[in-house]
Amino acid sequence: MRICEVKPGEVEIQGFIENLRDKKSMQFVVIRDVSGKIQVTVIKEENPQIAEIFSHATLESTVKVRGKAVANEYVKLGGIEIIPDFVEITSRAEALPIGPESSIDQRLDYRWLDLRQDKNILTFQVQTAMTKALREFLLKNNFIEIHTPRLISAASESGSEVFEVKYFDRKAYLAQSPQFYKQMAMGSGFERVFDCGPVFRAEKSRTKKHTTEFTGFDLEFSYINDFDDVMKMEENMLTYMLNEVKESYGEKIKETFGVEVIVPKLPFPRMKLKDIYDELEARYGYKVDESEKIDLTTEAEQLCAKLAKDKFNHEFLFVTDFGPQKRAFYHMRKNGIPQGYDLIWKGIEITTGAQREHRYDILKAQAEEKGLKKDVEFYLEFFKYGMPPHGGFGVGVDRMTMVLLNLPSLKESMFIFRGPDRLTP
Numbered sequence: 384m385r386i387c388e389v390k391p392g393e394v395e396i397q398g399f400i401e402n403l404r405d406k407k408s409m410q411f412v413v414i415r416d417v418s419g420k421i422q423v424t425v426i427k428e429e430n431p432q433i434a435e436i437f438s439h440a441t442l443e444s445t446v447k448v449r450g451k452a453v454a455n456e457y458v459k460l461g462g463i464e465i466i467p468d469f470v471e472i473t474s475r476a477e478a479l480p481i482g483p484e485s486s487i488d489q490r491l492d493y494r495w496l497d498l499r500q501d502k503n504i505l506t507f508q509v510q511t512a513m514t515k516a517l518r519e520f521l522l523k524n525n526f527i528e529i530h531t532p533r534l535i536s537a538a539s540e541s542g543s544e545v546f547e548v549k550y551f552d553r554k555a556y557l558a559q560s561p562q563f564y565k566q567m568a569m570g571s572g573f574e575r576v577f578d579c580g581p582v583f584r585a586e587k588s589r590t591k592k593h594t595t596e597f598t599g600f601d602l603e604f605s606y607i608n609d610f611d612d613v614m615k616m617e618e619n620m621l622t623y624m625l626n627e628v629k630e631s632y633g634e635k636i637k638e639t640f641g642v643e644v645i646v647p648k649l650p651f652p653r654m655k656l657k658d659i660y661d662e663l664e665a666r667y668g669y670k671v672d673e674s675e676k677i678d679l680t681t682e683a684e685q686l687c688a689k690l691a692k693d694k695f696n697h698e699f700l701f702v703t704d705f706g707p708q709k710r711a712f713y714h715m716r717k718n719g720i721p722q723g724y725d726l727i728w729k730g731i732e733i734t735t736g737a738q739r740e741h742r743y744d745i746l747k748a749q750a751e752e753k754g755l756k757k758d759v760e761f762y763l764e765f766f767k768y769g770m771p772p773h774g775g776f777g778v779g780v781d782r783m784t785m786v787l788l789n790l791p792s793l794k795e796s797m798f799i800f801r802g803p804d805r806l807t808p
Contacts, residue, residue: 384414384421384461386452395449396421396465397473399499400442410437413460414446417504422458423448423465433470443476443499487794494799494808502639506796509632510784514579516627517600520620526575526602531564533557533581537758544585546595557583560777562713563762565603566739569773570765577602579780587803591792592731592782596801603739603775610715610722610738613774614701617726617736618651621699628787640788645698651726652695655704659683662690677706679725679732688730700727712753715740726776728786736776743767 387395398416410425427434440446450467458464481493490497497503518528535558538545546557561578568576582599607613628636629644636642654662660676663669663686671680679687679702691700703724707714710721714737723737740746743766750759785796794800799808 384419385416386421389449392451393449393468394452394465395447396423397447398445400440400444400446400476403437403440403442405438410434412437412440414448414465420460421463421465422460423450423467424455424458425467430467433467436470436472440472441476441478443479443496445473445476447471447473487792491794491800491805492808498798503795505632505635505639506784506788506790507798509628509636509788510780510796512628512631513624513783513787514600514780516624517620518577518579519627520623521575521577521602524575524616526577526604527568527573529564529568529573529576529578530580531558531561531578533583537761546583546585559584560599561601562711562777563759563765565601565775566713566762566770566773567765569603569605569741570768570770574606574771575602575604582777582779589803591794592785594781594793594797594801595803597782597793597797598780599777600780601775601777603773605771605773607738607772607774610703610724610736610774613736613738613776614653614724614726615650617734617776617778618647618649618699618701622647622649625787636788640790642787642789644787647697647699651699651701652691652697653701653703653724656702656706657704659687659690659702662694666690666693678709679727684727684732685730687727691727698729701725702727710737712749712755712759713737713739713746716749722774728783729789731782731786733783733786734776734778736774738772738774741766741770741772743770 384396389395396414398414400412401415401420402413404411408427412423413420414423425434425437448465448467449469450465452463453466454462455464456462479496481490481496534550534555536555538556545559548555548557560582565576565578579600581596583596585595586593625644626646629646633644636644657676663683667686669686687700691697701724704720707716707719707721710723714721714723716722721737723735725732726734740749746766747763750756781793781797785793790796
């Protein structure tokens with residue numbers, strides 16, 4: 384609990400009233416702020432006016448308290464209690480419309496109240512530490528942070544799954560990713576860039592890992608030899624991040640969520656898609672039709688958690704050699720095989736990364752092959768005047784938070800969730 388000294392011998396605290404026990408001769412009030420909790424102890428006979436104020440207070444009201452901080456070994460909250468000489472109810476709370484028994488959708492209706500829970504505050508403290516560590520790693524490796532536009536004139540990667548908006552006298556779209564502008568930065572000679580910001584997907588999926596708006600953390604860098612350089616960058620970045628999170632919040636995460644934060648060993652295991660299906664069949668009897676083996680099915684993706692653990696004793700698994708039908712047109716191909724990967728963490732895909740096609744004629748042909756021409760004309764311009772070999776990837780901050788803490792869905796790991804059926808609060 385944050386305690387401010389206002390003058391020698393007197394301190395001030397402010398926060399929510401979490402609990403209030405009103406006994407015959409004493410009151411015990413637990414006050415909470417984002418940093419913790421503290422007990423305020425009122426002896427009614429000595430402070431009848433303060434006792435009267437607390438006797439009419441409601442839970443979750445906010446309060447300002449001044450008084451003395453006194454050590455008391457019998458107080459469970461840090462061995463300190465506040466003996467008040469001034470109390471002010473700064474806002475009075477009505478009875479809360481949700482409780483622990485409420486469903487997630489009911490709680491989302493009152494998300495600002497739901498977020499008051501200790502575990503939810505910890506979730507976003509952890510998420511803050513994650514993004515801080517990702518930034519630190521990239522800045523130490525000479526990356527430049529850019530902020531790409533989210534209003535664009537054409538669909539980011541295809542004509543589907545985009546939100547159309549009115550832009551004065553014409554149509555615009557909300558960006559599916561910062562992909563094209565990251566690559567523009569490569570053509571600008573920035574060499575190494577990253578971008579953290581909102582991403583929009585007009586998908587009607589209602590799975591635990593889908594949302595219509597999320598926070599993406601994307602990077603791109605030049606002068607790579609192949610997409611293995613991209614995988615190395617990601618595995619080093621994530622290892623750095625998890626080490627930082629473990630040091631700052633490992634014990635709290637274990638205590639609150641029952642999750643051990645594991646700092647992975649390098650390098651992360653790598654497997655070709657075909658080999659994964661062979662292993663899944665041999666080990667677990669999982670079979671799919673040959674036509675489905677150009678991509679990971681949802682069940683195969685989930686089984687990768689067990690495969691990575693059983694075969695490599697690892698939480699992560701890089702999957703390579705996908706079919707070109709399931710990869711974006713801007714992925715480089717060699718012998719028809721896209722030079723990219725998915726990264727699976729605990730059975731959930733958190734990244735698609737690749738070496739990009741930087742040669743104008745080939746890129747143009749691959750766009751046309753996918754039925755894209757007009758929509759990507761502006762993008763293809765970036766490649767006419769010299770473009771270094773490059774690659775990159777993107778991770779969803781909310782999805783990584785969900786996976787790290789073993790949360791049931793993105794609804795729990797996002798500050799405000801957006802889905803096909805939810806546009807408020």
